[in-house]
Structures are given as structure tokens and as C-alpha cells.
Amino acid sequence: MTTTVPVNALDRHIAPLASRLEQAAAEVIASGYYVLGPNVKAFEKEFADWCGVANCVTVANGTEALELGLRSLGIREGKTVAVVGNAAMYGTTAVLACGASPVFVDIHPVTSTMDPKALEAAAATQRIDAVIVTHLYGRLADMQAIMALASKYGFTVFEDCAQAHGARDASGRKAGSFGSAASFSFYPTKNLGALGDGGAIVTNDTTTADTLSKLRQYGWNGKYRNELQGGRNSRLDEMQAAFLRVMLPLLDDWNARRREIANRYSNEIRHDRITVPPASGDDFVAHLYVVRTVDREGLQKHLAAAGIASDVHYPVPDYRQPLFGNRYSGITLAATDAACASVVTLPCFPELTDEEVTRVIEACNRW
Numbered sequence: 287m288t289t290t291v292p293v294n295a296l297d298r299h300i301a302p303l304a305s306r307l308e309q310a311a312a313e314v315i316a317s318g319y320y321v322l323g324p325n326v327k328a329f330e331k332e333f334a335d336w337c338g339v340a341n342c343v344t345v346a347n348g349t350e351a352l353e354l355g356l357r358s359l360g361i362r363e364g365k366t367v368a369v370v371g372n373a374a375m376y377g378t379t380a381v382l383a384c385g386a387s388p389v390f391v392d393i394h395p396v397t398s399t400m401d402p403k404a405l406e407a408a409a410a411t412q413r414i415d416a417v418i419v420t421h422l423y424g425r426l427a428d429m430q431a432i433m434a435l436a437s438k439y440g441f442t443v444f445e446d447c448a449q450a451h452g453a454r455d456a457s458g459r460k461a462g463s464f465g466s467a468a469s470f471s472f473y474p475t476k477n478l479g480a481l482g483d484g485g486a487i488v489t490n491d492t493t494t495a496d497t498l499s500k501l502r503q504y505g506w507n508g509k510y511r512n513e514l515q516g517g518r519n520s521r522l523d524e525m526q527a528a529f530l531r532v533m534l535p536l537l538d539d540w541n542a543r544r545r546e547i548a549n550r551y552s553n554e555i556r557h558d559r560i561t562v563p564p565a566s567g568d569d570f571v572a573h574l575y576v577v578r579t580v581d582r583e584g585l586q587k588h589l590a591a592a593g594i595a596s597d598v599h600y601p602v603p604d605y606r607q608p609l610f611g612n613r614y615s616g617i618t619l620a621a622t623d624a625a626c627a628s629v630v631t632l633p634c635f636p637e638l639t640d641e642e643v644t645r646v647i648e649a650c651n652r653w
């Protein structure tokens with residue numbers, strides 16, 4: 287029996303970098319700067335440049351990047367924020383943390399990102415103050431349509447790019463550069479991942495960036511002068527920033543390899559009960575490769591027997607999460623409900639070998 291093909295393998299991802307990461311760690315240890323020092327400053331500049339955005343403010347994780355990002359744009363009690371329901375509660379949790387209310391908008395059945403038609407239907411019938419656009423699985427949402435709706439209806443656009451570092455449209459414009467601000471996560475499994483938690487917000491607006499640099503540090507406008515409500519300690523540390531600086535120059539190649547694997551799957555998996563996403567270009571950085579099937583349990587069992595790990599991202603729509611009780615029991619979003627009931631994630635990470643990809647394809651086709 288050969289070894290199982292994993293959904294992800296961080297040991298394989300990090301091993302080739304070990305000596306460079308150890309060197310970076312040794313330099314941080316010797317430097318005497320451990321929080322908000324030169325590595326954080328340099329990484330913020332490098333990551334903003336890489337995204338094609340003027341400012342980057344790093345924070346402790348992607349969840350706080352979302353919440354503080356929304357706060358920096360004035361989202362608070364009484365505000366309404368449109369979100370999708372198939373993205374594991376991250377956006378919804380941030381909206382609730384700000385004291386605002388989520389408005390659940392259906393996804394497009396093929397792209398799994400927010401359906402602009404459903405967003406327009408929501409905006410036409412109720413006030414929407416902001417929208418969180420989640421570039422789910424690494425696929426850039428339909429930003430052209432969403433930005434057009436933003437000007438028509440006057441709402442703010444916030445992008446959740448935690449799965450989409452580097453996804454770009456036909457003109458080369460990258461995820462995070464469309465909305466008023468955008469959040470990223472550097473959790474270890476993300477396309478760009480630290481060796482611990484990390485996050486960032488990017489924005490072209492200097493005032494927003496200034497607000498964020500206060501919110502992440504107790505709401506201070508200077509030492510021991512608390513200016514802003516909603517502030518806290520949410521900082522990226524020097525060690526993680528130093529690691530991220532080692533990895534950022536490698537990210538384009540990692541994304542290209544992820545896309546290559548995803549496109550092999552899309553072109554070579556052929557089964558009448560498995561629906562694959564379309565083969566993709568630069569707008570997809572293949573954070574997760576997700577297929578649909580009417581018999582999820584059957585497919586996962588078959589794959590497990592063939593030594594292929596799989597996962598489900600994500601099984602429960604936000605509006606059906608237990609914390610809400612019956613609050614949203616009246617909501618039915620057809621494409622979101624169908625997605626949550628049928629998605630299966632196949633192994634997809636840059637270090638997957640061609641032979642492993644072939645094994646996954648053959649196992650699917652033999653089902």
C-alpha cells in the first residue's frame with residue numbers, strides 16, 4: 287500500500303526553506319527588536335508593493351484583519367454588511383464583532399463567489415452599507431460587476447483575500463486593490479503562510495491606513511493616548527514578518543504550481559457524478575481545489591480507500607450555524623445551500639508531485 291496523498295503538507299512546504307528561515311530567526315533574535323520593528327516595516331512595504339496597493343498594515347491574524355478593516359471603514363452598530371454564506375463564517379463573524387448586521391447574499395453556482403445579480407437584488411430592496419467580497423478558494427470574484435454596483439448603490443467594498451494572495455484580473459490588477467480596503471491571512475496553510483498566525487490589511491487610502499495602525503495598538507494615537515474605540519493589541523511580530531519576507535519572493539512560483547495542478551484536475555477528471563471547476567488563468571491561485579458531487583460521502587469513502595485524503599470547505603452555511611438559533615431560519619439561498627451540501631476538496635498544494643496528481647485523477651475517474 288502506497289502512502290496517502292494528503293490535502294496539504296506543510297512539512298514538505300517548509301523543509302526546503304529551513305536554513306533560510308533559521309538564518310532569519312537568528313537575525314531577529316540578535317537584533318533586539320521583537321514587535322513592530324524593522325522586519326514588520328519592511329514586510330509591509332514589500333507586501334503593499336506586491337499587491338499593487340499604497341499601504342499595508344499588518345495585524346495578528348486574518349480574523350482581526352477583517353474586523354479592524356471593517357471598523358476602519360466606519361462599520362459599527364446599525365450598519366448592514368452584505369456577505370456570502372459559504373465562506374466559513376469569517377466575514378460574518380467580523381460583521382457581528384463590529385456590532386453590525388450581516389445580509390446574506392447568494393453565490394454564483396460555478397464560481398462559488400458572490401453573485402452580482404443576487405447582490406443587486408439585495409441592494410435594490412434594502413440599505414447595504416458595505417459588502418465583504420470573499421475571493422473563495424483563491425478565485426477572484428467578479429470585481430468589475432461588484433464595483434459597478436458599488437457606484438450605483440453607494441456601498442463600500444471590502445475584500446477578504448485570505449485565500450487569494452496574488453489572484454489577478456485580465457489587466458493584472460490583484461486581489462486587494464479593488465475595494466476601499468482588503469484583508470489577508472498568513473495562517474500557515476494559506477498561499478503565503480507564516481510559521482504561526484499573521485494577517486494584514488491593504489488600502490490605497492492613507493487615512494484608513496492611519497486608523498488601522500492605531501486600532502492594532504490599543505487605539506493609541508501615540509504612547510498612552512487612547513484616541514479610538516475598538517482598539518486592541520493586534521500586532522504581527524518580527525519573527526513572523528522575517529519569515530514572510532523569506533517567502534514572499536517565492537509566492538508567484540507557488541501560485542503557478544498550484545494553478546498547474548488545479549488545471550490538470552479540471553482537464554483530466556472525467557466522471558458523470560463529479561463536477562470540476564473550469565480550468566483557469568491568473569484569476570485563480572488555487573488555494574483549495576474544490577469539486578462538487580451529489581454523493582459526497584460516497585466519493586470521500588472511495589478516495590480514502592484509494593489512499594487519497596479529502597476535506598469539505600465548508601459544510602454549513604453561515605445562516606444555519608448553531609450560534610444563530612432560529613434567527614435566520616427563514617433564509618434559503620439555493621446556490622449556497624447546494625454548494626455546502628456537495629463540495630469536496632482534493633489535495634492541492636505546490637509540493638504535490640505529478641505522480642500524486644495522477645493518482646488523485648485516476649482515483650476520481652475510477653469511482
Ligand SMILES: *Cc1c(COP(=O)(O)O)cnc(C)c1O
Nearest residue numbers: 347348349376448449471472473
Ligand atoms: C483563513 C481565513 C480567514 C481567517 O484568517 P485567520 O488568520 O485564520 O484568522 C478569513 N477569511 C478567509 C476566507 C479565510 O480562509
